[in-house]
Ligand SMILES: Cc1cc2nc3c(=O)[nH]c(=O)nc-3n(C[C@H](O)[C@H](O)[C@H](O)COP(=O)(O)OP(=O)(O)OC[C@H]3O[C@@H](n4cnc5c(N)ncnc54)[C@H](O)[C@@H]3O)c2cc1C
């Protein structure tokens with residue numbers, strides 16, 4: 001049977017997370033289809049046809065999918081589910097919002113944030129903030145899964161899938177989007193960045209957070225991340241948060257500045273290739289996962305580092 | 310308006326759990342247990358809505374072992390009016406919990422259910438969404454602000470790249486994000502008062518729910534440990550390592 005990947009997009013472009021999800025789907029054995037549900041989302045459907053390994057793109061274009069509310073999209077997916085052995089979404093806020101709703105409508109379990117495929121019915125997923133890895137086997141007819149994007153290679157280009165338009169399901173009218181405020185940034189996305197500079201409470205203020213980290217990030221072409229404490233203190237927007245309950249990242253280089261290294265933070269970055277920690281407290285737990293640790297006052301070290309690169 | 314708040318008893322967030330040597334699970338014997346932090350936020354939000362005279366009653370519900378009574382008492386000490394324990398020794402997965410909560414909702418008829426966004430033991434992030442699906446209600450997950458007016462909830466929620474505000478019809482399910490509020494500490498008099506609040510116990514069978522797990526855990530293992538790193542003396546040495554050894558800049 002075929003595998004359905006629910007595309008993540010903003011009606012204009014396909015989000016990179018979709019490519020990693022297709023990468024995971026390719027390990028399941030079966031034809032891979034991608035569903036693009038949105039409004040005026042033809043260009044996204046077009047882009048999806050070019051993903052390597054995708055056989056068919058289902059486009060469902062209707063006004064009530066504009067905001068991609070979980071209620072309406074899950075209803076649509078429920079109607080399509082009959083032909084599929086697996087339904088996959090990225091473990092992003094959008095995927096996590098929708099996939100459990102799809103699973104419950106189908107009366108099946110949902111398998112959250114898989115990091116490996118052992119067999120078409122057996123998957124590995126982190127539990128307890130990544131302090132343990134569970135291997136789970138599903139007995140359900142349809143496996144509804146969210147995929148940790150950092151654990152799977154992105155599918156490449158070069159596909160030539162067919163497009164099929166599918167009829168919309170009913171508008172349930174349960175939810176309406178009032179407003180959406182997106183932070184505009186010239187920087188790479190956290191999820192896709194090769195280098196991340198992350199700041200914690202040690203920065204002390206929003207001015208310091210931006211004043212010290214941005215020049216360093218500029219030099220490295222890096223994305224900026226943060227600990228929850230930095231977000232809570234208002235140093236930066238919430239979507240900078242890295243961790244158990246924020247974003248999971250795995251860049252080539254992660255520089256943690258004034259971050260203590262609570263398990264909830266480590267859960268989101270300990271798969272980075274090289275970790276650098278800058279902290280004035282030699283006992284800070286972040287040093288236990290750092291490849292290179294520098295004990296020092298960040299107010300002195302960070303400008304020095306920026307100048308030296 | 311009645312608000313239902315599901316609260317889960319989990320290993321305290323400060324505990325670093327250990328994987329059992331035989332790979333059968335994590336060792337939680339003699340480990341500190343607490344209310345799931347996101348559920349504390351849920352209770353706080355519900356109690357604030359009651360204090361603001363938006364809600365009339367706050368009912369806490371927990372599914373699991375008899376010891377979950379403690380979690381319900383903690384919720385009542387924060388201000389919940391009563392507790393319902395769905396008692397079972399069985400392993401409960403999110404779909405089963407959602408079905409139990411749906412059955413409780415059928416009886417209690419709440420206008421709002423406030424779940425945590427995620428239990429910090431299974432890290433599933435599913436139950437609220439599943440409950441909303443089973444009940445045919447709207448969902449507003451990862452909430453950082455909730456207001457109720459004219460039979461609707463307006464919820465600001467955290468999404469990739471920023472925030473959005475949804476208007477959902479009631480009844481609805483909201484799930485909490487960390488920024489929603491800062492939960493209060495229960496005072497001693499309130500802890501004493503909570504002991505006298507009503508706590509009802511039911512069994513899954515009383516609710517007609519089959520809680521059999523759908524996923525079998527084949528094994529639980531330790532994640533790969535990072536190799537011990539090194540301390541560098543100064544910025545010059547750090548830059549040298551990054552350029553010439555790690556070759557990442
Ligand atoms: C349910 C739950 C979920 C959570 N999820 C997350 C999550 O997803 N992500 C996350 O990050 N956190 C999360 N947390 C919070 C987490 O437990 C920690 O509280 C948080 O990560 C701490 O952030 P921090 O390291 O910036 O702050 P702190 O722990 O306060 O550390 C600040 C560090 O800065 C250092 N410092 C201070 N001044 C200087 C200076 N001048 N120079 C150098 N170093 C300095 C200090 O030595 C200290 O180590 C969660 C918590 C809970 C309860």
Ligand SMILES: Nc1ncnc2c1ncn2[C@@H]1O[C@H](COP(=O)(O)O)[C@@H](O)[C@H]1O
Pocket residue numbers: 314315316317318345347348351370371372373401403406423424425426427428429431432433434435436437
């Ligand atoms: N056993 C349970 N008893 C009561 N509430 C629960 C239980 N399991 C999950 N929940 C609720 O569902 C939320 C999300 O849990 P999960 O889907 O397991 O990550 C929790 O924060 C609780 O609000």
